[in-house]
Amino acid sequence: MKQYKGKVLKAMMMLLAVGFALAGTSTLSSCSSDDEPYFTASEDDNPRILNTDLADSKIDRKTNYKLEIKVTPVHYTTVTWLLDGTKIAEGTTIDQPLPIGNHELKIVATTTKGKTTSRTLNVVVTPAADDPALGTNAVELWVAPGAETTIHNCKNLGTVTKVMVGGKEVAFEILEEGTAMKLTAPADLENGDYAITLVDGDGVEFPGGTIKVTSEPKPSMENVLWEGHHYVSWDLGDGDPNKNFNLITKDQVAKWKEGQTLRVYCSMKDDDAYHQIKLATGWWTDLTSPYEFGEGNVVKFELTQDALDKMAAEDGVICVGHGYYVDKVTIE
Helix, strand or coil, rough: HHHHHHHHHHHHHHHHHHHHHHHHHHHHHCCCCCCCEEEEEEEECCCEEECCCCCCEEECCCCEEEEEEEEEEEEEEEEEEEECCCEEEEEEEEEECCCEEEEEEEEEEECCCCCEEEEEEEEEEEEECCCCCCCCCCCCEEEEEEEEEEECCEEEEEEEEEECCCCCECCCCEEEEEEEEECCCCCCCCEEEEEEEECCCCCCEEEEEEEEEEECCCCCCCCCEEEEEEEECCCCCCCCCCCCCCCCHHHHHCCCCCCCEEEEEEEEECCCCCCEEEEEEEECCCCCCCCCCCCCCCCEEECCCCCCHHHCCCCEEEEEEEEEEEEEEEEE
16 A cells, blocks of 8 residues: 555656646747847847848839838847938837938838937838939030029929029929929029939929039130031032932931930032022921021021921931032931
């Protein structure tokens, strides 16, 4: 009987030991759950950003920037998001749009004891496909204070309700079905380069590039395409090299862009009965009205997309008319 009682007591003690062991395991398991992985960290510890995959990124304006940061000590650390030095969010996650441009995004983790660490990323935010944008012709982006300039090769200007130059609102007009803008530079700006900002009806701002506002004379940016002394008369027979001027090649024409200015410098043949010049396609389709000869004798033609399309379809550009010489042709 004593032997039987001893075996029962021994078995009960073993069961108690196993129970204590299981209870300890359960306690440890609950303390180290996935919900609180850093239970051993205290507010006296240095903060750490645990993400190993942080990288620079590129998004368009209509795509939210999304990121989640993991830190320790998790219960004693605040995460702050700084875009180009300005606080834009607080918390371990961010999910919001960012302005267009190249930005420095700094993620700062700060503990309750004032200890900090940080990571810095580059974020490029590009315009969306339907955002307004201005052309980049340097000649058009050079204007005197208080003067007007017209900027061509623009996009999606139909939503623009306000234009700022150097932080000052300016008068503007949308032309050519939203592909050109005429604006007036502020009269009180000092000579310098100023940012253009386009603003839509919802108050969203879009960078429009940089404009030079200066009282200095605009430098010549003409590229000479041809120079010589070529007589023109449409009274001459077919096949005569002087029936028209056709010495600008189609390869040259193919490089021209909307908004550029074509200039034909010419001089009159004094003993001819009359003097007339027009620009036309290679098929003799008129591109300009007859030019009235006078002081300077320069035919100035601002290239439109319609004219460029006609030149591309009809063998380039020629000069026609009677009683003059073509002396130089330039593009600006």
